[in-house]
Amino acid sequence: xxxxxxxxxxxxxxxxxxxxxxxxxxxxxxxxxxxxxxxxxxxxxxxxxxxxxxxxxxxxxxxxxxxxxxxxxxxxxxxxxxxxxxxxxxxxxxxxxxxxxxxxxxxxxxxxxxxxxxxxxxxxxxxxxxxxxxxxxxxx
Numbered sequence: 001x002x003x004x005x006x007x008x009x010x011x012x013x014x015x016x017x018x019x020x021x022x023x024x025x026x027x028x029x030x031x032x033x034x035x036x037x038x039x040x041x042x043x044x045x046x047x048x049x050x051x052x053x054x055x056x057x058x059x060x061x062x063x064x065x066x067x068x069x070x071x072x073x074x075x076x077x078x079x080x081x082x083x084x085x086x087x088x089x090x091x092x093x094x095x096x097x098x099x100x101x102x103x104x105x106x107x108x109x110x111x112x113x114x115x116x117x118x119x120x121x122x123x124x125x126x127x128x129x130x131x132x133x134x135x136x137x138x139x140x
Contacts, residue, residue: 003086004135005121006079011133012112017073022060026053058098065094070136080136083129093129100125 030052064071069080069088081097083089089097104111104124111124115133126132 003082003132004137006077006133006135007121008113008116010077010079011115011123014071014073014077014079015112017076018060018071019057021072022057023053026056029056061098061101062091062094065089065097066091074133074136078136079133082132082134084132089129089131093131097125097129097131100128103128 030048061071065081066089069082074080081089081094083093100111100123104114113123115121115123115126120132122132
């Protein structure tokens with residue numbers, strides 16, 4: 001099948017939007033938790049930000065992709081994630097893709113930039129999960 005592939009810049013923009021959302025939620029969650037618990041220490045307690053950020057990001061990316069193929073960033077950019085059959089991805093494919101993000105990032109983000117040169121527009125994490133990022137045809 002031929003898909004209307006999303007370009008690199010809409011994909012990158014969607015990912016950056018998602019990272020800002022996840023970071024803001026993680027920061028707010030920790031800040032509120034520390035205030036409610038009455039824990040002081042400021043920057044010292046921010047060391048918990050990284051595990052919380054990881055858990056929130058994992059949940060955000062895996063479940064939003066599995067639910068409708070779109071994170072908030074993808075919704076705003078008018079793109080979506082599909083599998084190689086052109087259907088919505090499941091939890092397993094979304095997990096594989098999330099795991100693949102770390103591989104894509106491992107070598108100076110080369111796996112993300114791979115999508116620019118790939119004939120099928122896939123980054124390494126897409127190849128690992130068998131996914132494609134396409135223009136959302138249902139967007140009005």
